[in-house]
Amino acid sequence: MKRVALLGMPNTGKSTLFNRITGGSARVGNWPGVTVDLLAGKLLLGGEMVEFIDLPGIYDMHGYSDDEQVVRHFLHDNVPDLVVVVLNATQIERQLSLLLQLRSLDLNLIVLLNMADETRKLGITINRRKMAEMLELPILLVSAKFGRGVPEVLEAITRTLRYPTPGMAEDLRAQLENDDHIEVEMARVLSQSVEIPVRMSDSDTDRLDRLMLHPFWGLPIFFLIMFLLFKCIFLLGQPLQSEVASAFTAIRESALEPLLLAVLPPPLLGFLLDGVYNGVATVASFVPIIVLFFLFMAIVEDTGYLSRAAFLMDALMARMGLDGRSFVMLLMGFGCNVPALMGTRVIRSRGQRLLSMLVIPFSLCSARLQVFVFITAALFAPPHAPLVLFSLYLASFAAALLTALIFKKRLSSDEPFVLELPPYRFPTMRQLWLRSWHEVSHFLRRASLFIVAGVVLAWVLTNFPTGAYPGSLDTWAGMIGSQLNFMFAPLGIPPELTIALILGFIAKEIVVGSLAVIYGHHALDALANTLTHQLDWVQAYSFMLFTLIYTPCLSTIATLRSESKSGGFTLVALAWSLSLAWLVSFLFYQAARALGY
Amino acid sequence: MPKVSSAPASEPLSGLRPGDIATIVGLHTADDALRQRLLALGMRTGKTIIIMRQAPFGGPLQVRLGSTDLLIRTNEADKISVRKT
Ligand SMILES: Nc1nc2c(ncn2[C@@H]2O[C@H](COP(=O)(O)OP(=O)(O)O)[C@@H](O)[C@H]2O)c(=O)[nH]1
Numbered sequence: 001m002k003r004v005a006l007l008g009m010p011n012t013g014k015s016t017l018f019n020r021i022t023g024g025s026a027r028v029g030n031w032p033g034v035t036v037d038l039l040a041g042k043l044l045l046g047g048e049m050v051e052f053i054d055l056p057g058i059y060d061m062h063g064y065s066d067d068e069q070v071v072r073h074f075l076h077d078n079v080p081d082l083v084v085v086v087l088n089a090t091q092i093e094r095q096l097s098l099l100l101q102l103r104s105l106d107l108n109l110i111v112l113l114n115m116a117d118e119t120r121k122l123g124i125t126i127n128r129r130k131m132a133e134m135l136e137l138p139i140l141l142v143s144a145k146f147g148r149g150v151p152e153v154l155e156a157i158t159r160t161l162r163y164p165t166p167g168m169a170e171d172l173r174a175q176l177e178n179d180d181h182i183e184v185e186m187a188r189v190l191s192q193s194v195e196i197p198v199r200m201s202d203s204d205t206d207r208l209d210r211l212m213l214h215p216f217w218g219l220p221i222f223f224l225i226m227f228l229l230f231k232c233i234f235l236l237g238q239p240l241q242s243e244v245a246s247a248f249t250a251i252r253e254s255a256l257e258p259l260l261l262a263v264l265p266p267p268l269l270g271f272l273l274d275g276v277y278n279g280v281a282t283v284a285s286f287v288p289i290i291v292l293f294f295l296f297m298a299i300v301e302d303t304g305y306l307s308r309a310a311f312l313m314d315a316l317m318a319r320m321g322l323d324g325r326s327f328v329m330l331l332m333g334f335g336c337n338v339p340a341l342m343g344t345r346v347i348r349s350r351g352q353r354l355l356s357m358l359v360i361p362f363s364l365c366s367a368r369l370q371v372f373v374f375i376t377a378a379l380f381a382p383p384h385a386p387l388v389l390f391s392l393y394l395a396s397f398a399a400a401l402l403t404a405l406i407f408k409k410r411l412s413s414d415e416p417f418v419l420e421l422p423p424y425r426f427p428t429m430r431q432l433w434l435r436s437w438h439e440v441s442h443f444l445r446r447a448s449l450f451i452v453a454g455v456v457l458a459w460v461l462t463n464f465p466t467g468a469y470p471g472s473l474d475t476w477a478g479m480i481g482s483q484l485n486f487m488f489a490p491l492g493i494p495p496e497l498t499i500a501l502i503l504g505f506i507a508k509e510i511v512v513g514s515l516a517v518i519y520g521h522h523a524l525d526a527l528a529n530t531l532t533h534q535l536d537w538v539q540a541y542s543f544m545l546f547t548l549i550y551t552p553c554l555s556t557i558a559t560l561r562s563e564s565k566s567g568g569f570t571l572v573a574l575a576w577s578l579s580l581a582w583l584v585s586f587l588f589y590q591a592a593r594a595l596g597y
Numbered sequence: 598m599p600k601v602s603s604a605p606a607s608e609p610l611s612g613l614r615p616g617d618i619a620t621i622v623g624l625h626t627a628d629d630a631l632r633q634r635l636l637a638l639g640m641r642t643g644k645t646i647i648i649m650r651q652a653p654f655g656g657p658l659q660v661r662l663g664s665t666d667l668l669i670r671t672n673e674a675d676k677i678s679v680r681k682t
Contacts (some may be wrong), residue, residue, distance in 0.1 A: 011636075059637035063628035091665050095638035122664065183641065196663070219653055311668050315656035318670065349655075416673060417632040418638060421659060421666040 001042075002050045002161050003078065005072065007102070008086035009095055009424050010057030010348075013114040015039075017086060017144035018054040019434050021154070022277040023476035028252070028442065029053070031078055036070050036318075037345075039438075046158040053080070054347070066350045075107075082108045089113035089141065090122055093190055096537070099135070100182045108163070109137050110156055116141040116149065118423075123197045131193035145428060179498055205423040206368065212308055222312050226331050229250055229300065232336035233292045238366060240288035248281035275459040279452030282507060283444065286338055286555055290443055291436045293332065293339035298435040300328075302427035314417075320401065321408025323417065326356035328511075330400060333363030337556045341563055343441060346505040357560060358411070358573055359404050361552050363518050368552065372544055374512045378528035380539040383458030388541070392548055399549050399580060446562035447555065453552040456507050462499070462514075471517040477502050491546060491585040492539035492593075499545065507553045538597050542589040549581035606681065610646070611658070611674035617648045619679035626676040635677070638667055646679060 006014045018026065022041025029040035031053075039054045043288075053076060056067035086352060087095040091568050092113065100339035102109060113119075113126060132139040138156055142149030212221060252273060260269055298513055310324030317327050325346055333340035340360050347353040364372075366442035372392055376385045454515040473482060473495060481488075488498050496518050503514040516527045519534075531540070549555065561570040607622045608612045626632050639662045640646075649659040649666065657668045 059660065060633050063633045065634070091663070093663050094637075094665060096635060124664075213650060213652075213659070215650070215653060307668070311652050311657060311659060313656075314652055314668070314670065315654035341618075415632045417657075417668075417670050418629070418631075418634055418673065419668040420638075421668055 002048060002081045002085060003053065004050055004082045004085055004157060004161075005053045005055050005074070005080040006084050007055050008057060009088065009091075009098060011420055012057065012086045012095070013377050014054055014057065014086045016431065017084075017112070017142070017150070017153075018052060019152050019431070020144055022052055023436055023438055026054075026438070026531070028445075037442075038074070042311060043154075045154060045161070048161070050157070050161065054261055056060050056126050056339055059098065061098065061105075065348070066413075067348050074591060075105075080107070082110060084157065085109055085111045086114050086144075087111065089115050089119045089126060090124060092124070092126060092194055093186075093196060096186045096189060097182055098187055099137075100582040101128040103135065103137065108160060110153075111135070111137050112138045112145050112149075112153060113139065114578050117143045117146060119338075122203075125195045127193040133188060134189050134192065145425075146430075148215050159331050194246045203423065204338065206422055209308075210282070212305070213311060217557065222309055225300075226328065229296055230332065230335055233289070233296050234366065237289040237292045237335070240292075244288060245281060246279075248284065249497055251275055252277060267463075270459065270463055272458070274463070275456035278459070279455035280448075282455055282555065283448040283451050286336075286443065287440055289336050290339050290342070290440050293336070293343070294436040294439045295331075297339075297343055298432045299427055302425060302431060304422040304424045306346065307421050310419060311421065318417075319354070320404040321355055321412055322326050322359070322404060323352065323419075326352070326359070329356060329407070330360055330363055333360040333365060334396075335362060336363050336441070338559050339439075341556065341559045342443065344563070349413040349415040351411045352415075354564060354569060355404060355407055355411040357564060357569075358407055358576070359400045361556055361560070361573070361577060362394055362396055362403060362549065364548060365508075365552055368548060371504075371508050371511045371547055374524070374528070375540055375544055378531045379535065379537050385419075391424045392544060395499060395545060395584070396548060399584070403576070403580070443559070443562075447558035450558040450561065453501075454558075455506055458503055462503065471514060472497065473499075473568055475499075486584070490590065491582070492542045492589045493585070494534065495538075496534075497543055500551070504547060505551060505554055507555070509546070511547070538589060538592045542585045543590055546585040550578050553590040599653045606657075607678045608681070610648075610660070610669075610674045610677040610679050611671045611681045613679065613681070615648050615650045617681060618648050619648075619681045620644070621646055621677060622680050624676060625678060631673060631676070639663060639665060640677060646681070 008014050018039065018041070022043060026039045026041035028037045031038060036056065038056075040051055042049055044050070048079055053074075055071050058065070058068045060068060061072070062068075073304050083102065085099055087099060099109075099111060103319050113128070119126065126141070128139050128141055138160070140149060140153055140156060142153055144150065161354050174452060256273060256277065260272070264272070300309075306325055306328065309328050313327045315326030317323050326344065326358050329340045329343045332343065337360055339362065341357055343358045344360070346357060369389075372389060376388045380388050393449040418579070458477075459584070461480070462475050463470050464476055465474075472478055477499050478495065480502065484498055485495055488495070492500070497515075499518055500511050504511045512524070512527075515531070516524065519527055519530050535543070557570060557574060560573055561567065564570060610624040611663060613619060621640060621642055623642060624632055624635055624640065649661055651658050654680070655671065657670045658674055660669060661665050
């Protein structure tokens with residue numbers, strides 16, 4: 001199969017073009033020598049299957065950033081039959097340098113000058129023929145977003161693929177010539193084929209930025225936008241999430257249980273319904289949130305506002321070793337950690353991305369909030385309840401801050417922070433849907449098996465050995481809870497609650513329900529009553545601190561693993577949050593007791 | 598590699614104020630990664646640069662080079678010397 005790679009600087013419209021060409025059929029592929037996810041899609045061209053690969057955006061063929069290394073390794077180990085170089089035509093005067101570097105390699109090239117629609121507006125004229133003649137390369141003007149020029153691109157690709165691929169030299173870097181030479185060449189090509197107005201007119205982007213990046217109003221506007229974004233995603237998402245959950249319950253109660261109860265022995269039934277089926281339901285409940293998250297996040301990204309957020313928040317975040325985009329994801333983590341972790345993919349430096357992924361799970365998500373609201377209502381007087389909840393939010397921020405400060409040295413990146421600020425653009429519906437679709441299928445493919453397996457494991461632990469009352473101290477989970485008593489007693493957490501913590505690994509949504517089972521209640525007010533007799537407020541608060549910090553849920557762990565592609569990192573993240581949770585609860589509990597509470 | 602300029606009026610980019618227009622006279626950094634990135638982004642000697650604004654609390658600068666707007670942190674902007682025009 002012939003291989004065509006799309007290559008260009010960041011933000012030139014490679015992904016847009018890639019989506020145009022491959023539709024929604026693209027998949028994440030595995031490539032020798034490459035550690036990041038690269039999308040690949042197939043297309044029939046001239047009677048032959050051709051595979052297209054969307055390479056990460058790079059500025060420089062001999063740069064040192066993570067993405068630049070990925071591209072070099074990719075080209076080295078998977079020599080493409082054709083490289084389609086995508087340039088942003090409105091920035092041609094600077095992007096030509098990458099093309100000239102590529103031209104000095106033995107590669108088959110086609111050049112696309114994308115965003116042709118914007119050049120016209122800016123008054124930039126490019127003499128395509130002249131440029132093609134001087135560079136001795138095929139050059140086409142396209143507008144990937146609107147699909148203009150794309151059929152011609154496919155034709156040109158088909159034509160070029162008929163010729164055999166030139167050999168690729170062993171060492172790319174040895175082939176690269178000095179930049180000085182490129183500078184001269186750039187000036188020569190530009191002066192003869194491109195006309196750029198001396199002064200760019202005051203654009204809509206400039207006018208809008210005067211408000212959005214205002215020295216005083218910029219930050220309040222940013223927080224307002226974040227607030228609205230959060231409300232849109234999670235106010236719409238949570239009802240959908242519970243609807244998915246109740247649909248799964250309804251199917252189970254009305255169809256699966258009556259059908260299977262008669263034919264299957266109880267352990268197998270439990271395994272299938274409480275294990276596998278519940279696991280699938282857990283996976284499914286994340287689908288609406290992920291779709292909505294990326295619909296709205298794609299708007300924020302595609303309009304160009306995310307880079308503005310990075311600008312506004314940078315002074316504060318740089319001290320934590322993060323940037324403004326991590327802050328946006330951290331905020332969104334207060335709705336749900338899973339999509340927030342997936343959203344960190346916009347951060348291109350691996351160190352910064354891992355640091356963000358380490359910090360996000362401390363965001364007090366809505367599932368944990370449910371647990372805290374229940375326990376607070378049961379154990380604290382109404383006037384104190386809001387203060388207790390507020391203090392937990394503060395603890396959540398403090399845990400995130402502390403983690404960032406501790407790990408920033410270890411995960412620091414030497415990548416220079418120089419970010420491009422693109423003009424404001426309207427996203428298209430097509431782009432938004434494709435993005436959501438890609439992310440959901442990515443989540444389903446990468447995380448669902450792990451989640452289902454975890455739910456099954458928890459079912460086994462809370463239902464065996466045979467004869468033990470499910471969820472009781474006699475089950476394996478209960479035994480573990482009792483065995484771990486020496487660790488949890490200093491936190492004031494009794495074995496019953498330790499079982500709830502073990503179950504809470506799966507999802508915080510089931511913690512309250514599992515407490516009801518553990519204490520043998522069905523009604524929640526009876527459970528609340530029991531809790532007030534079993535615990536005092538110090539124990540309850542210690543339990544909540546532990547619940548807040550130790551780990552959000554199995555789906556978060558699965559996402560950490562699939563996004564970092566590193567089991568080691570996932571283990572470190574898990575071990576760190578468990579240790580921190582233990583330490584914080586221990587300090588709180590012992591201090592409160594020492595003070596006589 | 599662009600030569601370090603010894604022109605008397607040159608100053609670091611970080612010292613300019615919003616609205617200032619300047620010409621780049623040199624990049625002073627031993628950090629190859631930073632130098633390459635700056636070059637690839639069009640920060641070459643002789644190029645004209647416009648300071649658009651600075652982010653709150655001493656945050657990064659927004660600068661314009663031709664048709665490209667860039668964010669650059671002040672400690673990186675320290676390493677670019679410019680001459681006001
Ligand atoms: N006006 C215009 N915008 C485009 C065009 N192609 C892509 N874009 C926009 O440019 C931005 C970056 O595109 P993207 O495909 O994410 O770039 P990548 O980083 O190179 O993959 C997005 O906001 C796109 O909507 C085009 O032909 N015209």
